[in-house]
Amino acid sequence: MKSSHHCAQLTPSALGASVSLVGWADSIRDHGGILFIDLRDRKGITQVKFDPHVNAELAAQAAQIKPESVIGVSGKVVARPEGTVNKNIPTGGIEVDAIALEIFNISDTPPFPLDDIGGDKVNEDLRLTYRYLDLRRPKMRKNLQVRHKATKAIRDYFDSQEFIEVETPALFKSTPEGAREYLVPSRIHAGQFYALSQSPQQFKQILMVAGVERYFQIARCFRDEDLRADRQMEFTQVDVEASFIDREDVYRIFEGMLKKVWKEVLDVDIPTPFLRMPFVDAMNRFGVDKPDMRFGLELQDVSSIFTNSAFKVFQSTVAGGGVIKAINAKGLADMTQGEIKALEDIAKSLGAKGLAFIKSENGEWKSPIVKFFSDAEKAALTEQLKIEDGDMVFFAAAGWEKACAILGRTRLEAAQLLVKRGKMTIRHDDWKFLWVIEFPLMSFDEENNRYVATHHPFTAPVAEDAQYLDSDPKRVRGQHYDAVLNGMELGGGSIRIHQPAIQKKVFEDVLKIPADVVESRFGYMLKAFTYGAPPHGGIAFGLDRMCALLCGTTSIRDVIAFPKTQKGQDLMAQSPTPVTAKQLKELHIQTVIPQE
């Protein structure tokens, strides 16, 4: 049996028509001996009726059907009796009076409910083990659709801008100095390995040298990192690179892409151009390089108030070159001891000694530190932080970057507490895009006593800062940019170095990578650059993360058809697994199982 219509198609305009439908038995109800089956396909649901008074044999056959069985039904479209019309679905005015039935497959009883609410309560491991059932839930079906639509919109956009998609290899060379990578032993070359590509960065720059000019790729990437909630062993990256462009071009191209995606997937117009915020401002105001701008609670620098304070902790921090940052969590004076303790623990995990606070409640300041403050200091704080009754103020006293980071995190936690209390609303679809720009090109790695590239060593310095590459590398800003949405880094990129001599200098003189390592790892790129490399730059962003934001979910596993667990396991197909001795022998390796 084949379908004449899909299950969201039949409306009262089809009354009297002979139709056939195929799909899954979504729900089955018996009303006084008459069997009603909601038949579901990927488009929707249509109610089918089996009446034993009309056809006893057919109704008996239909009685064997269990939920989630696959069936085909042909019959006549009839109006539902008054009072049984379902106005929530397009097919709610009709039902199909069954004349024939084909049972393709009977289903066992699913191990968990397949509706959105029931399924969401289920342990995720169970959902992943039975992913084929989990993916039947309306929410998950929608997520796969959104991902398809978003991906299509991205490809259509870049095609319209004359970018061409070029595939680059997954089997690449090992670069042990970088992030941890997956290795693939070679059978032909005993003792040698490929590494799974962590990103097409080097290949895309090579494509610019090849004269492709406008490249993009939606590429699978692999990183053997410790998996967190929003990480997967393999992830999908939208990777873009173009020649003869500057930062303004990248902003325009990427904003245009996001505009199209948001329009086509959500029918939302996002305003462009995006706000641009230097890294220093992002840290100062939000304590993080990916600020969530859906709410305020901005950080304040109150260092100048405490320059000569009697509160030695603050005074000495300022004297030592540090800063005092503060945040007024408006209306959060009702925080419990437990909540304050939890926040303090987070601050400590970020390197704070504690988390000083002022609770402004019933006309007085409750605080372990306020007794050290002068009246002038109190007045200045009240003025600068606009402290009112009911407010909760937090302080961090430390070096600039650490103080910002501590209060940046405090800000996010405070916002969550306000949301919990109904005092603040943060909507997932309140889209606050921005560019964070002017990152430092290098940061100093205390442990190894050398500079490291903040993003990667191919980023070009800002032109006017290049003169400080030797004398004061920390002062040099990079032509790097991050696209940020609602506290998440959507993507990042940079204008690259295209002159081989400068690239070599950055590798060897600034980053102090030994010349032989530079040669073995990047020698081929430096060589390529001597054959006419154009100025170029680009951006890369995580498709999984973007789809999660579009779907309003916090987990990228909800937008990946077959994700692995946080321990890297495929619970459905069961991997990884031991392999045979023959396989290992062919690959010239053996396993070394650590002793307990």
Next chain:
Amino acid sequence: MKSSHHCAQLTPSALGASVSLVGWADSIRDHGGILFIDLRDRKGITQVKFDPHVNAELAAQAAQIKPESVIGVSGKVVARPEGTVNKNIPTGGIEVDAIALEIFNISDTPPFPLDDIGGDKVNEDLRLTYRYLDLRRPKMRKNLQVRHKATKAIRDYFDSQEFIEVETPALFKSTPEGAREYLVPSRIHAGQFYALSQSPQQFKQILMVAGVERYFQIARCFRDEDLRADRQMEFTQVDVEASFIDREDVYRIFEGMLKKVWKEVLDVDIPTPFLRMPFVDAMNRFGVDKPDMRFGLELQDVSSIFTNSAFKVFQSTVAGGGVIKAINAKGLADMTQGEIKALEDIAKSLGAKGLAFIKSENGEWKSPIVKFFSDAEKAALTEQLKIEDGDMVFFAAAGWEKACAILGRTRLEAAQLLVKRGKMTIRHDDWKFLWVIEFPLMSFDEENNRYVATHHPFTAPVAEDAQYLDSDPKRVRGQHYDAVLNGMELGGGSIRIHQPAIQKKVFEDVLKIPADVVESRFGYMLKAFTYGAPPHGGIAFGLDRMCALLCGTTSIRDVIAFPKTQKGQDLMAQSPTPVTAKQLKELHIQTVIPQE
């Protein structure tokens, strides 16, 4: 400097305009002190003029430019003097009188010429080592464009047919019974491995169980096979699956896709529906399951002529159940001894004892075997094979499949010899599509004394043959289909088994796979099928191969940006490589280098 136009844009309609162009110095010519540079970007070429009489300083600067350097030029569009107009390119009527020059990067001298003809003569290893230069050649640039266009057309087509693209994992579980796979050691699970996905076959069937109904994916796949001319370690597969469909639906969907691709990429209308040919006919007529139908030279069965022959080799073959196949290579009687010997060697490599032939030359048959033929046999041969003077006839006497295969290969070789002699034309753009259908579901593996699936164990039997699954498996035809173009298998697929009991029976009773292996390898699929699996089927085809055919090249390496060599090496970036002891320790493996 940024461009105002691209290098294929300026025509006499722009005379007098001030423009700027960026790109590569394609060629540099000095005519009486005046420097002419062909500036090239991805779109085309524009001639730029530096006249020292107009601006000596600028001309001196331009004189430093070497071919393949990257430059920006601004200037005025002027008409070329009469007699110097190049009518072969759209910009051939104008040139740009340079006013300013920016040199972005000077190029070293490329190690090989970057034109199509010069580059084609270069050793391929050199091209792969300097792939960024090889990809600048017009032919390779076009190939990347064609690949992008074809891929885009495929995605647009499936989207228009309401298929959604779903990504499936590359890191899958090892299934050592199948083709050789790449293994990836797990760091978290000591002693365990992932395998790189050889195809999304199992995931796409699971997606059908999940109710996706219409899935496609352009997926990277990995096989550790011995690399031949048309194989790569990683390749790109267009993978399609749909529910509630039959073979006719698949033919229609896939033909529609190819129609769109050929139209959009080549502006060629290919006629549909395609010819359909049962496997048995393909073997009988062309000696192969992927017939090249651009030329005739069909195989003939001449067994009946030799039933009672005095030529015992033929007679006993027929008596023993074998066949005598023959092919008349019209006009090839001028084959040399060397050519005949080479063809005989090929036949022997396919299991033939020799390659019997008749050379019909100057009114007589020259042949080592014809002396054994009766006049009646000669007359019957002449009649059936339409032997004329100048023809060359080959015979194979063997079991049906072997005889077909030997002459199928002979047919291809003979065609090449006729092409070489100018007696036959085979155009790469003479598109002869067909479906080969009705393959046997199983074939008997003599070595292991059991049946094996001809394609894969998920293929459903043809309904009317299913009754012979137990009694006579060889008689059962599968619902498999191959799409063939000009002697190449473009793709293949099947309608799958969707009933868990039948699938289990095929695994265990027909293919005799031990129950524990079935459980560990396919247990999750059999389980999934008990929860409402719809009837489904699909197709998969190699994108690299299709692009090679579209580009008229015989090597898939010409349509892959960064292919590996036949020894699996990346000659540009240099991989595979040894890795550090630390890396191996983290992955709980060590290498075992075989002794010389």
